[in-house]
Amino acid sequence: MATAHEGIGTLEQLEELELNYNQLVTIAPTLSTLPRLRSLDLSRNSKLGPALEALDGLPETLETLGLMEVGLESMPRWLSRLAHLRTVGLGGNALERAGLDGAVAWVRSVPSLREAFFGTALGLDALSPAVAEQLEGLAQLSILELETKDIHAVQASDLDLARAALPDTRFGTHLVGWSFADRP
DSSP states (O other): OEEEOGGGGGOTTOOEEEOTTSOEEEEOGGGGGOTTOOEEEOTTOTTOGGGGGGGGGOOTTOOEEEOTTSOOSSOOGGGGGOTTOOEEEOTTSOOTTTHHHHHHHHHHHOTTOOEEEEEEEEEEOSOOHHHHHHHTTOTTOSEEEEEESOGGGOOHHHHHHHHHHOTTOOOOSSSOEEOOOOOO
């Protein structure tokens, strides 16, 4: 069983920590005691999801958090407490239960957030008028990345509808992504 070592908590000057691809299944609680931590990447530790509650005490100074492919099935409650979080990666998780409604509500609860990468985690089957309507209120974001399960399910008329609803949006070619222009 791999764990992030308890000794990490003694590195009080540490600002960036990447522990991706380490087959972690637990996290030392001392990881949450790093006062200067600005960037943490735990991505691609596929069995880590249940242990993420240990991060409840992460410093509010955290700006970037990578939790892609960590086995999450719901949005961690402590995420909205991170007052300076600007970028979060949650792709490759099974967040279908939170759904688009939950993701939009969570993004709105974190006013500092500028970049959110969900990938296919929300289980979107296709673009629809309802999806475009839900995303209209997320002007705080400069980047919002969403993918449908099947890119072939996206029809040209869906893209036209989304473009009309979101005039400042750019769309990728291999994924369905929304990028809002930076707002003052």
